[in-house]
Amino acid sequence: MAGKNEKPGLSVGLAGVVIAESTISLVDGEAGKLYYRGYRIEDLAQNCSFEEVTYLLLYEKLPNRKELDAFVNELRRRRTLPDHIVKMMKSYAKHMNTMEALRTTVSALAAGDPDASKVSYEDNLQNGIGLIAKFPTIVAYHHRLKQGKSVVQPNSKLGFAANFLYMLTGKVPDEMSVRAMDMDFVLHAEHSFNASTFGVRVTVSTLSDMHSALTTGVGILKGPLHGGAAQEVMHMLREIKTPKNARKYVMDALAKHTLIMGYGHRVYKVYDPRARVLKKTATDLSRIKHNMKYMQIADILEDVMSREKNIYPNVDFYSSIVYHALGLPLELDTPIFAIARSSGWVAHALAQYKNNKLIRPLDRYVGPIDLKFVPIDMRP
Ligand SMILES: CC(C)(COP(=O)(O)OP(=O)(O)OC[C@H]1O[C@@H](n2cnc3c(N)ncnc32)[C@H](O)[C@@H]1OP(=O)(O)O)[C@@H](O)C(=O)NCCC(=O)NCCS
Known part of the structure; x- marks a missing residue:
């Protein structure tokens, strides 16, 4: 931190700048270790479903059996997309890639939702859970619509990962594929202050809402230097x-x-x-x-x-x-990352909200000043 009369140092790309304390994840780049809420990633990947890890990220503790069952059911219940959203998705299916469709649909889901612009901690949590539940449905629906196929409705008997694979093909996937998909979701769920997560936190820091925050996240992840x-x-x-x-x-x-x-x-x-x-x-x-x-x-x-x-x-x-x-099309690689990362984004949005300070860095102006103003008709 610069002293009172000292100019702050320049850090292009915010490299090396620590802007918050966090209890969500620890990325130890020197030792090659990653922890979510203090748990080793290897233990979580081997033993937990994506739902269990999402609960851990959002509620700051591992769920007991009853809590997990309730959370799993809530995610299942909130998977479906309203009819007006599906109709809208059909209108742009042929003209957008999956990340563009995901970004647009996450934003559009606020339409007709009276709670979408509410921003208390509890509203953010509830809106976040609803969006996490819907990410796989949006990706799978768009993928099928783009190919001219009809959508496959979510299957309430299947867990998060199994249902995603099911909605892509209409076939109940085998156990090994489900496990691999689940593990991949767990491993991509959270990774501290990466670019998209930072963007989510900037959005929340203005007290904007969860739909806006996750729309930002998808838009940033879409860039080839991040999610591609x-x-x-x-x-x-x-x-x-x-x-x-x-x-x-x-x-x-x-x-x-x-x-x-x-x-x-x-x-x-x-x-x-x-x-x-x-x-x-x-x-x-x-x-x-x-x-x-x-x-x-x-x-x-x-x-x-x-x-x-x-x-x-x-x-x-x-x-x-x-x-x-797993036979997944290449085009879905980044959207799959987005599905998983939605849980980390929501955890960070909640943390930002809980201890909020508007994120507003400075720049160092290096352009000219006091230029002589020339009226428009006298400019060369
Ligand atoms: C991820 C990435 C941007 C990190 O870059 P970084 O930390 O800035 O690393 P640097 O650019 O300082 O690289 C250090 C050296 O390793 C080299 N290097 C880094 N990643 C490399 C790669 N994937 N292939 C070949 N050389 C690589 C650099 O060219 C540089 O070599 P030099 O010292 O001879 O100039 C970079 O490794 C990369 O572009 N990887 C490929 C893309 C990728 O997989 N992205 C996903 C990241 S999760």
Whole structure:
């Protein structure tokens, strides 16, 4: 903090600036560890459903059985989209990609909802839960509508992850696919003050409402520097094609200073703990599908990247192989991230609201001053 007469330092991109205390998640980039509310991500990913982890993020404690059952039921009950929203989605289905449709629909859901603009802590919590419940429905509906198919209504017998897969295809998914999807949602649910979460908190800091905050979150996540890397990984794996091309591909890329997608991280300077968990899931799924090609390529990339650059895979690398093994279309990679991250966004929105101070950084003006004003008709 600058002294009274001292000018504040410049931090482009807010790099290295700490703007709040948080009890939501700890990203320990040096040790390669991630905690949600103090729990190790590995324990949560192995043992919890996305619903359980969402409860943890929103209510700041793990639920007991009764609390979890009630929360699961609430999410199931609030999955459906009003008819006027589905009608509206049909009108833009062909003209938008899924992230554009998600951004527009999250905002539109305020229409006809008398509570949408209320902003007490409890209203924010309730509106947040309603939106988390609806994210998968919006993504699945849009995906089908865009292909000219009819929507598949949510299945009240299925949990969050299973129902999402069901709404995409109309088929009840197998247990292993559900587990993989659930784990992927848990691993993407929260990651401290990343760009979209920061945007959510800026929105809430003006005392704007939860629909506006999550619309901001989706809009920011849409950018390729944030949510788009998993898709890029699959493009790269397809380009590499076979394990025998992998070593040369990486060496050539490094020689040309081209990025290897799904590698490196701004915070983790060691192996991303989420990637470690997902690597096992990607291996298991690939084995079951009798297609180890991408895992063999992955082994070679890890070997070369660790030796040549001391850089390791991030969460997007192995989630892209998981999505491929689950038969999910590439276009859904970023929307799936948004579905998962909606719970972290709501947790941060609540935390911001609880201890609010308007977020308003400064800039350093470097333009001219005292220019002579020239009336419009006298300008060259
Ligand atoms: C995520 C990312 C932006 C982090 O970047 P960063 O912390 O700013 O890292 P730096 O740009 O300081 O990189 C340090 C060095 O590693 C190299 N590097 C970093 N990520 C690399 C990658 N994926 N492939 C090849 N080289 C990489 C940089 O070129 C740089 O090399 P140099 O010192 O010879 O110039 C970067 O690793 C990246 O673009 N990765 C690929 C995209 C991706 O997977 N994004 C999802 C992140 S979850």
